[in-house]
């Protein structure tokens with residue numbers, strides 16, 4: 486069984502070179518987590534505060550919230566990239582993070598080789614990646630570029646490669662960050678279809694996004710992250726409505742109706 490459980494999980498980023506004299510006390514702006522101080526008086530950004538999250542097989546949850554609310558930090562915590570500063574995060578299952586597109590990629594080796602390396606990073610075997618290679622190559626539409634070193638790729642071309650790999654595997658826990666938005670519109674549509682198939686295969690999805698349309702398409706419920714804390718959790722239309730207002734909620738319901746889910 487796959488599961489995600491966090492108990493009062495906090496993530497702080499100590500900032501040793503902050504110009505502390507000019508810091509306002511207990512600053513809480515429109516963007517970012519709270520800026521405070523830890524017990525040795527070091528300035529810290531409080532990216533996540535007392536997060537309690539319990540997810541099981543079949544959960545498809547969207548993360549909404551302002552810039553710097555803590556969505557990406559939460560995904561990184563769940564992927565094991567960050568350790569909680571306090572509290573705990575227990576993740577049971579094979580995790581495929583789709584956000585740090587640089588991770589597991591080497592700029593000096595070819596696209597083909599990077600497909601293998603990234604597959605290994607996501608827990609696949611070399612043989613299984615070799616079997617999937619043609620299909621992944623087709624999907625990326627990168628053609629002869631796949632023989633070129635990755636450093637010659639544009640941002641969107643890298644994202645295509647990373648999406649091709651990640652959508653070819655069967656992760657138990659899929660963590661998706663919006664950063665994948667760098668690809669062009671026609672490719673995004675193709676990627677969306679494949680992502681949807683991937684989401685159906687995976688046990689748990691956690692997806693951070695500012696696109697209500699995407700959230701409605703991929704998720705059943707949503708979590709509002711606000712200044713590092715979970716503010717509320719519930720059906721996508723309800724949470725989007727609480728966060729952005731009734732028009733946004735109506736938009737979500739429209740998408741759900743089109744999909745036959747409402």
Ligand SMILES: Nc1ncnc2c1ncn2[C@@H]1O[C@H](COP(=O)(O)OP(=O)(O)OP(=O)(O)O)[C@@H](O)[C@H]1O
Nearest residue numbers: 498517518530532551552553554555556557558559
């Ligand atoms: N590596 C880091 N070092 C220091 N602070 C960080 C780091 N990463 C994130 N933060 C801070 O943590 C807080 C949460 O950032 P995070 O990237 O999780 O937000 P987000 O909800 O993903 O925002 P966005 O919608 O802009 O992607 C912000 O205040 C940010 O300044």
Ligand SMILES: [Mg+2]
Nearest residue numbers: 556557662693
């Ligand atoms: Mg983010």
